[in-house]
C-alpha cells in the first residue's frame with residue numbers, strides 16, 4: 135500500500151478550491167508508490183495527481199518544484215507542479231507538504247522495445263542539454279562521498295568475498311575519480327528506472343518521481359539508465375537497447391572525451407550505488423511499511439557482470 139495518509143473526498147474537494155482546476159469528481163489512492171502518499175484526483179476539467187510527502191527532507195521540496203518547473207518550461211515531458219491562484223505550488227494538506235501535478239498518460243514499460251529505448255535516450259539527452267543551465271543546487275545524495283561513508287555499514291552482513299568486492303570497488307572509484315578530469319555537470323533525475331517513466335505505446339508520456347533529483351555528474355544519470363533499461367537477467371548488457379539509448383542520447387548531447395573515459399567506471403559505480411542502497415534498506419534502515427524491499431542481489435549481479443565483461447563500445451556520434 136502507498137496511502138500512508140488517508141484523505142476524504144471532502145478534504146480533497148476543499149484543497150482543490152485553492153487552484154483553478156475545476157470541481158472534484160473522484161479520488162483514488164494509488165497502491166504502487168513506496169515513499170509518499172499518492173492519489174489520482176479527477177475534476178470536471180482534468181486528471182491530476184496529489185502527492186503528500188511522508189518522509190525525506192522537506193526543506194528540499196522547493197528544489198524539486200523549481201527543477202520540475204524549469205524542465206516543464208523547456209517542454210520536457212515531466213509533470214510541472216500545478217500552482218495555486220496565488221502562484222504557489224508547495225502546499226500543506228493533512229499536516230503534510232503537498233503538491234498537485236497533471237496526470238501524465240501511459241504505463242511503466244517492463245520490457246522496453248527499441249523505439250521506447252530511443253525515446254528515453256532522446257528525452258534524457260534533451261533534459262541534460264537544458265539542465266546544464268539550471269541554476270538550482272542540491273548535491274547528489276548518492277554520490278561517491280555517500281558510497282565511501284555508507285558502505286562500512288553493510289559490510290558486516292556480507293560474505294568475506296562480497297566484503298572484499300565492495301571495499302575494493304569503492305577504493306577503485308576513489309582512485310579513478312580522484313584523478314579524473316571534471317565531468318559535465320547539471321541537474322539529474324537520479325533514479326531513472328523504467329518504473330519512473332510512463333509510455334503511451336512508443337511515446338514517452340512522462341518522467342516522474344524526481345525526488346532523487348540533484349545536481350552533479352550528468353553521466354551518473356545515464357549510467358543508472360543503462361544498468362536498468364539495457365540489461366539481461368544475468369546482469370549482462372543488451373547491445374541493441376544499449377545502442378538505441380546511447381545513440382539517441384548523443385544526438386542531443388554528445389559525450390565528452392572525459393565522459394567516455396569514465397564510462398566503464400561509472401557503470402560499475404552506479405551498480406554498486408543500488409547494491410548498497412538496497413542492502414541498507416534490507417539490513418540497516420528498513421521502512422516502517424510492509425512493502426517488499428527491492429532485491430540487492432540484482433545489482434551485485436550487474437556489478438559483477440560489468441567487472442567481468444567491461445562496458446560495450448559506445449556507439450558513434452550522430453549530432454542532430
Ligand SMILES: Nc1ncnc2c1ncn2[C@@H]1O[C@H](COP(=O)(O)OP(=O)(O)O)[C@@H](O)[C@H]1O
Nearest residue numbers: 164167168169170183213235236237238342343
Ligand atoms: N504525474 C503523474 N502522472 C501519472 N501517474 C503518476 C504521476 N505521478 C505518480 N504517478 C503514479 O503514482 C505512482 C507512485 O508515484 P511515485 O511518485 O513514484 O511515488 P513514490 O515516491 O511513493 O514511489 C507511480 O508509480 C505512478 O504510477
Ligand SMILES: N[C@@H](CCOP(=O)(O)O)C(=O)O
Nearest residue numbers: 276325327346408411412428
Ligand atoms: N529505484 C531504487 C529505489 C530508490 O533509491 P534510494 O537510494 O532512494 O533508496 C531501487 O530500485 O532500488
